[in-house]
Every structure is written in structure tokens, then in C-alpha cells.
Amino acid sequence: MDGLTTALLTFPLFLCVLSTAAVGAAVPPVYVFGDSTADVGTNNYLPGTSAKADFPHNGIDFPHRRPTGRFSNGYNGADFIDTSSKALTSPPVAPASSILPEAQSLLSMQLKQFAIVSSNISARVGVESADKLLSRSIFVISTGANDMIAFFARFGSVNTTQRDEFVATLISNYEDHITTLYKLGARKFAIVGVPKIGYCPSQRSVNPNGDCIKDLNVYASKFNKATEALMRKLCTTNERMKYSIGSTYQIVSSIMENPHKLGICSIPHKLTSKLAVEAFYTWSAPFVTPITFKELVEDDR
Numbered sequence: 001m002d003g004l005t006t007a008l009l010t011f012p013l014f015l016c017v018l019s020t021a022a023v024g025a026a027v028p029p030v031y032v033f034g035d036s037t038a039d040v041g042t043n044n045y046l047p048g049t050s051a052k053a054d055f056p057h058n059g060i061d062f063p064h065r066r067p068t069g070r071f072s073n074g075y076n077g078a079d080f081i082d083t084s085s086k087a088l089t090s091p092p093v094a095p096a097s098s099i100l101p102e103a104q105s106l107l108s109m110q111l112k113q114f115a116i117v118s119s120n121i122s123a124r125v126g127v128e129s130a131d132k133l134l135s136r137s138i139f140v141i142s143t144g145a146n147d148m149i150a151f152f153a154r155f156g157s158v159n160t161t162q163r164d165e166f167v168a169t170l171i172s173n174y175e176d177h178i179t180t181l182y183k184l185g186a187r188k189f190a191i192v193g194v195p196k197i198g199y200c201p202s203q204r205s206v207n208p209n210g211d212c213i214k215d216l217n218v219y220a221s222k223f224n225k226a227t228e229a230l231m232r233k234l235c236t237t238n239e240r241m242k243y244s245i246g247s248t249y250q251i252v253s254s255i256m257e258n259p260h261k262l263g264i265c266s267i268p269h270k271l272t273s274k275l276a277v278e279a280f281y282t283w284s285a286p287f288v289t290p291i292t293f294k295e296l297v298e299d300d301r
């Protein structure tokens with residue numbers, strides 16, 4: 001599963017943050033820590049990564065119909081996240097990551113890089129302003145899927161004890177990462193849950209009969225529930241923490257169960273991504289809990 005994993009925060013992130021810090025704009029900066037589902041083509045600029053999407057049919061639904069580096073036929077979720085306006089457009093970042101250090105790319109490496117960014121901001125605008133800036137920044141994290149896919153590729157179907165242990169390990173590592181970000185000044189967390197990854201074309205293609213891999217959907221569901229519990233717990237010990245969790249799992253389920261109700265005839269990634277981000281902004285439970293991304297952005301307490 002090396003092909004799905006790659007790391008590194010990219011240079012545009014630094015630019016985004018520093019320029020916003022410099023002008024003191026009211027628009028909160030957005031940091032995206034994500035996996036390939038949130039990559040807007042950053043991998044094109046990373047030397048030595050095997051995670052590539054620079055070949056057809058990736059990009060087929062763009063006007064020029066060429067691959068962009070997104071692991072998608074068109075725009076993905078990261079393209080539609082933008083807290084500055086109602087027009088949903090792309091932030092300039094989308095690194096790829098996984099939670100566990102076994103995988104080729106590490107969320108922990110991204111956090112080390114973010115620690116540098118954070119100290120760079122302090123050096124430039126002073127500790128107090130840097131704290132203020134980070135406390136109103138939105139930290140989008142979309143991760144976990146690569147870990148599950150890698151685990152399944154390695155061990156196949158395992159019994160429930162082993163499965164639960166694996167999910168617990170993921171969550172424990174996730175807790176460390178989120179706590180690290182909090183210590184670095186992050187306060188507002190926009191968590192994107194793991195979708196029904198058993199339906200990913202890449203996964204179905206490795207299943208001899210082409211069907212979805214149900215086990216992976218179970219992992220995703222368990223992980224999402226555990227993430228909710230984790231965030232509730234973290235809020236009791238980190239009192240300035242705020243969060244919203246968007247459920248791509250629920251979005252994908254609703255689309256698959258009743259696409260016409262949502263005005264969708266087939267399920268192109270681009271439409272699904274746009275719908276998901278809109279849902280996280282303005283819909284309600286079970287699609288986004290306990291508050292919406294919009295409320296998270298606007299919460300200035």
C-alpha cells in the first residue's frame with residue numbers, strides 16, 4: 001500500500017500561514033493534515049514518493065481532462081474547504097499521511113514540520129500574536145484510511161479481538177498526535193472521519209470478484225466511533241479544545257442508499273467531495289457532530 005501513502009507538509013502551507021500572519025487578516029488560516037483523499041496534487045512535487053496519481057483516469061473530469069496529482073476524477077474535499085468565503089475553494093495544502101509509524105508516511109513527521117512552522121510564526125510575529133493566530137486557525141485532519149488499508153493488505157481478515165486491538169492502537173496514536181498539535185497551539189480541530197473505504201475502486205480492484213471489502217468498512221466504522229469518544233475525552237483534559245467531526249461514512253452511505261434524493265445520478269468523486277464539505281459546513285448530525293465546521297470557524301469564545 002506504499003502507493004497510497006506519502007508524507008510531508010509542503011511549502012505552500014508556510015506561505016499561506018506567514019502571509020496571513022503578516023497582514024493580520026481576520027480570515028482564519030487552514031492547515032490540512034490529510035491522506036491521499038485530501039491531496040490536491042502535492043505529491044507531484046515530492047521527490048521519491050511512490051504515491052502518484054499522475055496518470056489517467058485521474059483528472060478525467062477536469063476541463064482539460066488531464067491528471068492533476070489528485071487521487072480523483074475531479075476536485076476532492078480539500079478543494080472545497082475554505083473558511084474565508086461562501087465560495088468553497090482550495091487551500092494551498094494537502095499532504096498525505098497515516099497514523100502509525102509502520103507506514104511509509106507519518107502524521108508524526110508532519111507534526112514535526114508543523115512545530116517548525118509554528119516557531120517560525122512566533123519568530124516573525126511574536127509569541128502572543130502567534131498564539132492568537134493558531135488558536136483561531138482550523139486544523140483539518142483526514143487520516144486513518146491508509147493505516148487500515150495497509151493492515152488489511154498485510155494481515156487480511158483477522159478475528160474481532162485483533163481488529164479491536166488494531167483500532168485501539170490507531171486511536172492511541174491519534175490521541176498522541178492531536179495532543180501534540182494542541183501543545184503546539186492548535187485549538188480548533190475539524191476532523192474528517194474515514195469513509196466506507198471497502199468501496200474504494202483501488203480496494204475493489206484487489207478483490208478477486210470486484211466486490212467491496214466489507215471488513216474495511218467495519219474498520220472504518222469502529223475507528224470513527226472511537227474517534228468521537230477520543231475527542232470527547234480530549235476536551236475534558238484540554239479545556240480550550242474545540243472540534244467538529246465530519247462523517248464521510250454517513251455521507252457516502254446516504255448517497256449510495258438514495259442518490260436521487262440528493263440530486264445525484266452516479267457517484268463521481270468530485271460531486272461527493274463537494275457535497276461532503278457542504279454537509280460538514282451546514283448540515284447536522286449524523287453528518288457532522290457535535291457542531292458544524294461553520295460553527296467551529298465562527299466560535300470565538
Ligand SMILES: *[C@@H]1O[C@H](CO)[C@@H](O)[C@H](O)[C@H]1NC(C)=O
Nearest residue numbers: 014116117119120121123124
Ligand atoms: C524556520 O525555522 C527553521 C528552524 O528554526 C529555520 O531553519 C528556517 O529557516 C525558518 N524558516 C523561515 C521561513 O523563517
Ligand SMILES: *[C@@H]1O[C@H](CO)[C@@H](O)[C@H](O)[C@H]1NC(C)=O
Nearest residue numbers: 157158159160161162163165
Ligand atoms: C484471534 O487470533 C489470534 C491469532 O491467531 C489468536 O491468538 C487468538 O486466540 C484469537 N482470538 C479469538 C477470540 O479467537
